[in-house]
Amino acid sequence: DVVLTQTPSILSATIGQSVSISCRSSQSLLDSDGNTYLYWFLQRPGQSPQRLIYLVSNLGSGVPNRFSGSGSGTDFTLKISGVEAEDLGVYYCMQATHAPLTFGSGTKLEIK
Amino acid sequence: AVQLVESGGGLVQPKESLKISCAASGFTFSNAAMYWVRQAPGKGLEWVARIRTKPNNYATYYADSVKGRFTISRDDSKSMVYLQMDNLKTEDTAMYYCTARWFDYWGQGVMVTVSS
Numbered sequence: 001d002v003v004l005t006q007t008p009s010i011l012s013a014t015i016g017q018s019v020s021i022s023c024r025s026s027q028s029l030l031d032s033d034g035n036t037y038l039y040w041f042l043q044r045p046g047q048s049p050q051r052l053i054y055l056v057s058n059l060g061s062g063v064p065n066r067f068s069g070s071g072s073g074t075d076f077t078l079k080i081s082g083v084e085a086e087d088l089g090v091y092y093c094m095q096a097t098h099a100p101l102t103f104g105s106g107t108k109l110e111i112k
Numbered sequence: 113a114v115q116l117v118e119s120g121g122g123l124v125q126p127k128e129s130l131k132i133s134c135a136a137s138g139f140t141f142s143n144a145a146m147y148w149v150r151q152a153p154g155k156g157l158e159w160v161a162r163i164r165t166k167p168n169n170y171a172t173y174y175a176d177s178v179k180g181r182f183t184i185s186r187d188d189s190k191s192m193v194y195l196q197m198d199n200l201k202t203e204d205t206a207m208y209y210c211t212a213r214w215f216d217y218w219g220q221g222v223m224v225t226v227s228s
Contacts, residue, residue, distance in 0.1 A: 039215060041157075048209055048218040049149075049157065060216060092157055094215070100175050101159040 002027050004093050004104035012110045013083045021107045023093035025074040030097070037096035040069055040078045044089040052091075053078065085111055114138035116210045116219035123225045129198045132222050134210030141191040142166065144213050148184060148195050150206035151221075160208070161195060178204075200226045 003026040013019045029036045040053040051060045053069035056076060066081045080087055088111050093104040120132040134146070145168075148160040161184040164171045172184050183196040193210060207221040 041215070043157075048220055049211075049215075050218070051215050054214060054216075090156075094157070094159075096214075099173065101162075103157045103159070106156045 001100055002029075002095055002098045002102050004095060004102055006091075006093060006104035006107050008107060009105070010108045010110065012112050013080075014112045015083060015085060017083050018079065018081045019083060019109070020080075021078045021091055021093075023071075023076040023078070023104050025076070025095060027098060028073045029076075029095050030073060035097075036072065038069075038071070038076050039094045039096070040067075041092045041094065042087070042089050043092065044086075047089075049092065080109075083109070083111070087111075114217050116212060116217055118208065118210050118219045118222035121208065121222035121224045123227065124200055125228050126200060126202060126226055128200055128226075129196070130200060130224060131194055131196045132208055132224065133195075134193045134219055136191045136193070136210075136212065136217075139213065139217070141212075142188040146184075146186060146193040147211045147215070148193075149209045149211055150204075151209070152203075152206045155206075158206075163193065197224070200224075202226050 005024045007022045029038050036056050038056045041049040043049045052063050052067050057069045068079045070077050090106045090108050092106050115137045117135045124130050145164050147162045150158050150160050162173045163184045181199045186193045205226050209221045210219040
């Protein structure tokens with residue numbers, strides 16, 4: 001199975017600070033169809049996950065543009081440009097290129 | 113508005129069965145692959161099962177941890193997706209989420225507790 005390693009596991013940020021979360025894959029996530037099926041989610045406390053980014057860098061519907069995704073192959077990054085209070089929660093990356101679909105172990109964002 | 117509403121969770125004993133359901137609305141259900149994702153208490157997300165659409169022969173896929181015990185199905189006429197869970201184990205205790213359209217839509221989740 002593809003292992004997704006997220007770092008850091010905990011991230012503490014002040015309002016307005018820019019932060020990045022890394023997601024490294026044990027295998028290339030470039031599919032034979034040319035797509036890279038790497039996604040980012042935010043799970044706020046007590047809520048269902050929300051999709052932030054799809055196919056590495058595409059912003060989900062209704063997602064603020066302070067969120068951005070980048071990367072290729074095995075290395076991917078989620079950046080929040082100017083953290084807001086509502087951004088606290090756990091961030092997960094997920095790959096759907098290789099079966100079975102797998103998630104990273106999560107990065108908890110705390111607001112200082 | 114898009115809605116996914118799970119139901120049917122509860123407390124069961126090990127080796128028992130349970131069937132959970134997800135009612136979809138607000139999008140063209142028959143065109144959407146459907147997924148179940150679970151989250152054990154205090155843990156991360158785990159993909160459980162996937163079912164494709166009619167043009168893809170309703171193909172199903174399962175995580176190794178549930179293969180042979182869980183069955184995903186769908187009823188396009190009712191916009192429903194189901195997860196039949198047999199021979200439940202304590203490690204199946206989790207919140208189960210229904211999700212669709214490449215994980216853009218999520219339900220609120222339904223809790224399944226397996227305990228003696």
